[in-house]
Amino acid sequence: MEHSPPPFFKTGPTPLARLLIFSALSVALLVADSLLGYLAPLRYAAAVLIYPLQRIAAAPAEIARRIGEFFVTSSSLRAENARLSAENLANSAQQGQLKALQAENAQLRELIGARARMNVKVLAADILYAARDPFSRKIVVDKGQQNGVQAGQAVVDDRGVVGQVTRVYPWLAEVTLITDKGQFVPVQNLRNGLRAVLAGTGNDGSLELRFIPLNADFQSGDRLATSGIDGVYPPGLPVAEVSNVERNAAQLFARITCTPLAGVARHNQLLVVVGQPDVPPRPAEDVKSPRPRKSRKG
Amino acid sequence: MADLRITPQEILLPVKPAFIAITLVAALLMNLLPWSGYGLWIKPDFVALVVLYWCIEQPRKIGFLAAWLLGLIMDVADGTLFGQHALAYTILAYAGIVLNRRVRMFSITPQVLHVIPLLLLNDLIVLAIRALGGAGFPGLQYFIGSFVGGALWPLISASFKLPQRPKPDPDHA
Secondary structure (H helix, E strand, C coil): CCCCCCCCCCCCCCHHHHHHHHHHHHHHHHHHHHHHCCCHHHHHHHHHHHHHHHHHHHHHHHHHHHHHHHCCCHHHHHHHHHHHHHHHHHHHHHHHHHHHHHHHHHHHHHHHCCCCCCCCCEEEEEEEEECCCCCCCEEEECCCHHHCCCCCCEEECCCCEEEEEEEECCCCEEEEECCCCCCEEEEEECCCCCEEEEEECCCCCCEEEEEEECCCCCCCCCEEEECCCCCCCCCCCEEEEEEEEECCCCCCEEEEEEEECCCCCCCCEEEEECCCCCCCCCCCCCCCCCCCCCCCCC | CCCCCCCCCCCCCCCCHHHHHHHHHHHHHHHHCCCCCHHHHHCCCHHHHHHHHHHHHCCCCCCHHHHHHHHHHHHHHHCCCCCHHHHHHHHHHHHHHHHHHHHHHCCHHHHHHHHHHHHHHHHHHHHHHHHHCCCCCCCHHHHHHHHHHHHHHHHHHHHHHHHHCCCCCHHHC
């Protein structure tokens, strides 16, 4: 093709025809992916193919971070060391207390015959990059199927819940943050035990509690933790703090905005909660289930 | 008034297919870099930019198939719906191929004025698909990347032509 004249007769389909062909293909893919969900294997294969590229692209940031770590002054290291050992001391005291409480709790639960709570197992993962999609809040971490990560697992950092694994590739996993629009976390108010569902708004650093009656007891400053009733997030993980409560009598529900406790921007290590919560099996749906009767005796 | 005269066309060596492939992979890598914060907003879509460049400069060597496949790769990397970037890049490639003779007649500044609307069109297609899927409007800063892409056009245009410049012949110095 070096400097060959353009073909006059065999030019193939016209650009318009090609446009229509490839647009139709794209639209077909869009429909197949969004409505039918047929394309998971194809996406999986493509993800394996571009994995080396993703690692190469992530390398410069990693190298810069390593170089930055290399040039840490000894005074700052010493300060950090002092801070960490102080924290460690405080934590180990609390840890002892926690152990005792856990043992007591297990014993009490056994006494009343409640199911044992699951033991949370975690896996540390590095954030490779934040997905470059301005419409959704997602990050990609460097642990995948090969490390035992599964879609649906919760992801936490040292302060609270970060999000949930939504797609798994062999060596990578996609985590949807709780701030993503359409991500919901069942929570419980730590002050009074009220349960609610926390929804992402699509904006960084803002969540909202939906469908909360006007008279519900939520105040700004309340801490929310996972309630664990969904079987996805283990119970008791801190999630958010109520930042603003707006009660307008003209509306049916209160407007409660919250700020997430965990932050993805701060560090590049996260924990994936690998153990699946031990939920009882879903009860089989009876076709002719007798209507529950209220006992009027007593 | 700005000088909009038709520029004399240079005689360039034929472009090597390997060079086109390298630039496309490099663009893909640039897109995959861990951008965050403000960088994410000003980041142009490098793949769209380079695909558009080759569709305008070499419409017989690069075309719909390459644009479409690169779109699929971007969809996987971003974790978006399959076909979203593919559709946008296909339409971008069509615009580039249809307009290639016209755009190449202009000097570099009016070329930028052609490129920015095309990149904005690319953004708009993605926006429309996301809106159909129920996503909200991400704000006007979403479009900044296309203007940055337009600003990068002269740089890309100059640097991508370097390997095609004939080497000075020492016998005729």
